[in-house]
Amino acid sequence: MTGMRAAIWIVLVLILGAILNGPLAHRMALFGAAPDLLVIGVACLSLFLGRAAGAVVGFVSGLLMGSLTGEFLGAYAVSRAFGGFVAGWAPRFLLPQLWITGPVVTFLSTLTVDLVFLLIAPQNDLGSWVKLSILRSAYHAGLCVPLYLLLLRSMKTAANR
């Protein structure tokens, strides 16, 4: 995904993710795991953008998140940069055309984001954090499907022209 179409998707996903994340995400909590819509957006976008662009998008999303929460600006930015990087790496091993690729990559990307965040900003209750992280990753994998299918369709439309 390149050019104007990519730029539109990036702006749209980041802005919508930033707007909806605060008011909506905590209302969607499942078993204590609230989703992070920006991470889902970064994972899905990065699949089509590649490693470097995915890392940049992840970094920007981290800046947005850190700015909105007022905390861990650097930790958010770096951890999501890694998340985007990992997601952008996935097409080397997985076919983006398959619908299952999105959930799998989002799961791994979220785990990466959480792991890097944990390394930068250690948590007191490691057991709960790990459990919550796995739960959140699985939740993200489920939630990413609509966005991933939309992006996939957009890709196919662009390729057919």
Add this chain to the structure above:
Amino acid sequence: MEPSGIRPRDWIVLLALVVLGAVLGADRGVVSKPLTDTVRSVFCGPQGIVNSALVSTGDLFIGIGQAPHLRNRVRELERDRAAAVSQQVKIDELDQENRRLHALLETLRQTPGKPLPASVIAYYPQTLTAMLSVGSEDGVRVGNPVVAPHGLAGIVQLVDRNSCVVLMVTADRFAVGSRVAREGSRAAGVAKGLGGDMLLLDHLSEGADVAVGDKIVTSGVGERYPKGLFVGTVKQVWRDRSYGYMRAWVEPSVQPDALEEAIVLR
């Protein structure tokens, strides 16, 4: 799938981002403050709008999400309500019983002789008789008058060891000497049961002073019934031309089917 291989550019970009992130994390807001302030000011408005929309529709989604829980809660509340209604019915019943027993106690205090309180065990509307919980072992004899808090209820017809059968005032075999309990009138007659709801006050002398609303009490004639027991209230008076004397319909003071406690006068 993309061809495998490591492009240094990607790693350089990542490294640059890590360094930038580290700088932003280390500067404690000095450099990043304008950025974070701007981001917050830009997104604050739209987030507020989204939040308001979510709050206003939140109850709907919460309701949908909690539907099974709410359904169970409604069932619990319905059960609680049914139990509360049942309790209230019991309380009302106990309250009524309490009032009846108070009235009975008062009647006991005012009743001459040796009054014996009893419960109605059974009532037979076909024969207009009732079975009481006292019998010969309690000193009950055939012919003992039975009264209720409101007045005369009947007369003991049969006696067993632990129970007795009372012929109620409205039964067609029942008759009691009665008179008008009004100052200025000494009109006397016989109150008879006819098997219906009313008593017939018969054998009143021609020109007897009886009026609708008069209270009728036992006259004491015959010594079976004590004098002054309330029998009923006159509802209609007429002159029977065939026999040449007055007659009256009397509403009995005691409704046989409503009797639950009674006093046997021994």
